[in-house]
Amino acid sequence: MSLLELKDVHTYYGAVHALRGVSLKVEEGEIVTLIGSNGAGKTTTLRTISGLERARSGSITLNGKSIEHTAPHEIVRLGVGHSPEGRRVFTRMSVRENLEMGAFLRKPGAEVQADFKKVFDLFPRLKEREFQAAGTMSGGEQQMLAIGRALMGQPKVLLLDEPSMGLAPILVEQIFDIIKEINSRGTAVLLVEQNAMMALGIANRGYILQIGEVTLEDDCKKLANNPKVKEAYLGV
Template identity: 60%
Template sequence: MLKLHDIHTYYGRIHALKGVSIEVQDGTIVTLLGANGAGKTTMLRTISGIVPASAGKIEYDGKNIEKSPPQKIVQQGIAQSPEGRQVFTELTVLENLRMGTYPRKDKSEVNKDFDMIFNYFPRLKQRINQLAGTLSGGEQQMLAMGRALMSRPKILLLDEPSLGLAPLVVKEIFHIIQEINKRGVTVLLVEQNAYQALRIAHYGYVLETGRVVLQGTGDDLRRNDEIRHSYLGR
């Protein structure tokens, strides 16, 4: 469904991605692991067109998208829930969710998707008219994910959804990610919580300084001694 082939991305003179190649199969959860600065967020931003690749190819549903602008990429079915939530704090929960529908032309179907979002995240329905800036961290994460889902993506890019959240909320978020995937949305997940990520991922890649250094199924990576030592604390 999504293929990156020999992708190079720069921030100014900083060579952030150095020939990265990955594949994301339709209907799977794929996770990207690595230390801070490894290039995980850059990869998501490159796929989204926010930071353009300087070399290499990104193929989505058989089409090259590495030169497409971000809005076109969203319209084609790739949505991102960014690191740090980045909700619109001065807008209500409902207004934030409506922002996710911006690229859609089937406005008559939008109300059905509100029902879907409130099924995933009942707390958002309870706070529908509350300003997003007054929500808890966990609720803001749910709102960021809900906003991305309102564009009806085929692939959902999630950047550190568990960051700064209490363990019970983290467990809830990961359960919802699995439910979203079961309903047909492919997920590419960047996550510091390697244990939780590998528990739900079908496949994973490990990045170090802009390169893929290890890959395998979630189970294989969870059993890998190097991963257990570096990321799982075991």
């Protein structure tokens, strides 16, 4: 049984058929990446897993439990953390309050305090800015906050939507190192990226998404050597 599994998921935006039968799996302890161009349906896939969009047909299971009709806040409770596209931090709240919101469903206590420390260890920058309003931080710092906030919910699987978007190359490397670090501590990651090179570099397996359909799935090493993938996504 996979940790997270999508089978033939179809999602619509009004009349637009955004996902045309997406099937994918994330196993315990894996980093899986979802690669595709603009408008391929990567963000929609993550939003459908989180329940922000409703699948019209198909099934989504988490640890074998069907979640396609579960409310978004319940899906969080079941162990799905989601750092959304565009970061979406709470701009008028401090860094600390944002992280506290990440632990919204948890009982305050020693365990949550320990997770604060873990997040601040991963992102020392956030510790420096603990009481600053999130909206006044740089894009990279907001990205760290969005990831940290998702981690505060103790997710079993972490959905990351374009964590490298708009960041300087050196910051992109940092963020990817941190993703590996998060994964090595036992959290499975489903990573959506336009930066295919970087994503294939750290993930175990990858899916190529084209116009709402998975057209290719393989080991990341094989994907990186696939001539079609090289030409379309790696700019080789």
